[in-house]
Amino acid sequence: MFQLPSTERVHIGKRVSAALIEEIDYLGANRIFLLVSSALRKNTTEIDKVCDALGSRVVSVYDGIPPHAPRSSILTAASEARTSEADLIVTIGGGSVTDAGKIIPLILKYEIEKHDDLDPFHIFVDESGSTIKPTFEGPNLRVICCPTTLSGGEFNTLSGATNEKIGHKQGFEHPMMAPVAVVLDPQLALHTPDWLWMSTGVRAVDHTLETLGSFESDHFSDGIAESALRLLSQALPNVRKNPDDLDARLRCQIGAWQSMIPIIGGVPMGASHAIGHILGGTCDVPHGYCSCVMAPAVLRYNYETNSERQRRISSCFGMPDEPAEGILDQFISDLGMPRALSEVGVSTEKFDHIAEYTMMDFWIRTNPKEIKSPLEVMEILNLAV
Numbered sequence: 001m002f003q004l005p006s007t008e009r010v011h012i013g014k015r016v017s018a019a020l021i022e023e024i025d026y027l028g029a030n031r032i033f034l035l036v037s038s039a040l041r042k043n044t045t046e047i048d049k050v051c052d053a054l055g056s057r058v059v060s061v062y063d064g065i066p067p068h069a070p071r072s073s074i075l076t077a078a079s080e081a082r083t084s085e086a087d088l089i090v091t092i093g094g095g096s097v098t099d100a101g102k103i104i105p106l107i108l109k110y111e112i113e114k115h116d117d118l119d120p121f122h123i124f125v126d127e128s129g130s131t132i133k134p135t136f137e138g139p140n141l142r143v144i145c146c147p148t149t150l151s152g153g154e155f156n157t158l159s160g161a162t163n164e165k166i167g168h169k170q171g172f173e174h175p176m177m178a179p180v181a182v183v184l185d186p187q188l189a190l191h192t193p194d195w196l197w198m199s200t201g202v203r204a205v206d207h208t209l210e211t212l213g214s215f216e217s218d219h220f221s222d223g224i225a226e227s228a229l230r231l232l233s234q235a236l237p238n239v240r241k242n243p244d245d246l247d248a249r250l251r252c253q254i255g256a257w258q259s260m261i262p263i264i265g266g267v268p269m270g271a272s273h274a275i276g277h278i279l280g281g282t283c284d285v286p287h288g289y290c291s292c293v294m295a296p297a298v299l300r301y302n303y304e305t306n307s308e309r310q311r312r313i314s315s316c317f318g319m320p321d322e323p324a325e326g327i328l329d330q331f332i333s334d335l336g337m338p339r340a341l342s343e344v345g346v347s348t349e350k351f352d353h354i355a356e357y358t359m360m361d362f363w364i365r366t367n368p369k370e371i372k373s374p375l376e377v378m379e380i381l382n383l384a385v
Contacts, residue, residue: 002220002265005157009181010257013250016046016146017053019183020090023144024057027180031059033086035077035101037093037148038063044191047092060084067287068162068169068280069096069103071115078107089143091179092188094196095151095287102159102177105139115165122161122170123362131362138176146183148192149200150252151287152207152260154182162281168357169281178264184257186249194243198335199288201236201252205229206276206291207259209328210269212312213302213368221262222312229316231255233331240335268366271380272298275364278357285344292337293344297383298367299325305369341384351381 011019024032032054034047041047041063051058062077081089081104091101112118123133145154153159158173189197211217211225232255238248263269275298276290285293299310303325313324317331329339338344346354355374358364364371371377 002218003175005155005178005264006175007155007178007180007182011181011183012254014183014185016092016183016185016188017050019185020050020144020146021053023181024054024088027088027142029088030057031085031087032057033081033084033089034058034061035065035089035091035093035097035104036061036063037097040093040148040191046188046191050092059086065093065097065100067096068284069099069160070162070164071118072164074100074103074161075107075113075115078104079113082108086141089141090146091143092146092148094147094149094192095153095200098145098147098151098153099159099161101143101145102179103161103172105141105143106172106174106177108141109137109139118161122172124170125360125362125365129365131365133173136174138174142180144181144183145179146185146188147253148189149196149288150204150256151200152204152256154179155257155260156264160277160281167282168360169277171362184250184253186246186253189249189253190244194240195336196286196288197252198236198240199286199292199337201232201256201288202295202332202335202337203288203291204256204259205232205328206272206295207263207269208232209295209299209313209324210272211259211262211267213270213299213306213309214267214366215306215309215368216366217262217267221265221267224258224261226312226316228255228258229313231258233317236335269363270298270367271301271364271371271377273363274361274367275354275358275377275380277361278354279344279346282354282357283346283350285346289338289344292332293339293341293384294380296325296329296332296339297380299328300383301380302367302369309368341381348385351378354381
């Protein structure tokens with residue numbers, strides 16, 4: 001079964017203010033809570049332009065979400081949204097802002113105010129290795145997401161938040177946590193730092209790699225993932241050469257959207273995403289860098305199990321007879337991104353802890369090559385030193 005998301009509309013290439021006015025008028029919202037990137041608010045006029053366009057309908061603007069969306073910051077933002085009696089949440093920013101925006105309606109619905117009160121809602125792996133997804137009634141408050149990076153979380157029903165008490169990023173999921181609408185504005189992305197755009201672009205590439213490498217994918221998901229990978233493999237280098245190329249940026253945004261469709265539909269990811277969750281929440285590695293350093297290593301680890309599936313990856317890069325691992329390694333390097341755990345501040349002394357926590361992630365169990373213990377995770381980590 002392919003699961004369809006609750007997102008109803010995607011605005012492609014429109015300026016963010018114009019698209020938001022259209023959406024807000026359509027939804028009949030009057031009390032808008034803006035959850036925005038701190039850098040975008042402080043260093044550009046984009047947020048001011050949105051506030052001017054929406055006028056008195058903006059009841060609060062919050063820009064205090066740090067990387068990896070710690071629970072405490074989301075709870076603070078939710079408190080402001082509650083006090084302002086918001087009837088719609090609009091996020092403008094990267095993946096952490098997006099994740100926080102999707103969790104806030106859940107917090108408001110269940111009147112959550114304390115850190116540990118979120119525990120009953122997150123996905124976890126039990127002692128038998130089974131993934132447990134709590135069931136609960138979804139939120140009523142809807143969200144509109146205006147992304148400035150390529151992680152793709154704005155299209156996902158799944159959202160991540162870091163439990164600061166244990167240093168573990170955990171997933172929260174419900175169909176109604178997906179935004180009602182998404183705005184893809186390439187001009188807004190002109191303000192995104194190059195390293196952030198490229199690294200999250202590799203994150204989107206990683207979605208396609210783990211889809212095309214998965215034995216649980218399907219013909220539809222494979223086709224969408226191939227289209228996404230072709231778009232991203234061509235458009236990301238174009239943006240690196242010419243950052244002002246709006247069409248290339250828009251093609252990156254479309255590729256990121258397509259890369260998320262298989263995940264939304266139910267195709268499970270593998271070890272790269274599972275380890276990446278831990279590198280982010282536990283080691284504070286930027287979201288996109290996790291894929292930059294882990295994706296080639298995971299391809300190499302899985303090769304003996306899914307080599308025929310990996311040929312599809314190589315074909316998307318126009319090199320069907322070359323190993324996907326080598327192609328990807330060169331591609332990431334050419335984008336100027338890090339290629340080793342040591343380059344992102346993760347030393348071998350942390351490997352035991354990372355491996356133990358990775359076994360608690362729900363996607364480590366769906367890697368193409370079976371992973372039964374932290375020893376196999378350590379093997380992958382050692383491929384990425």
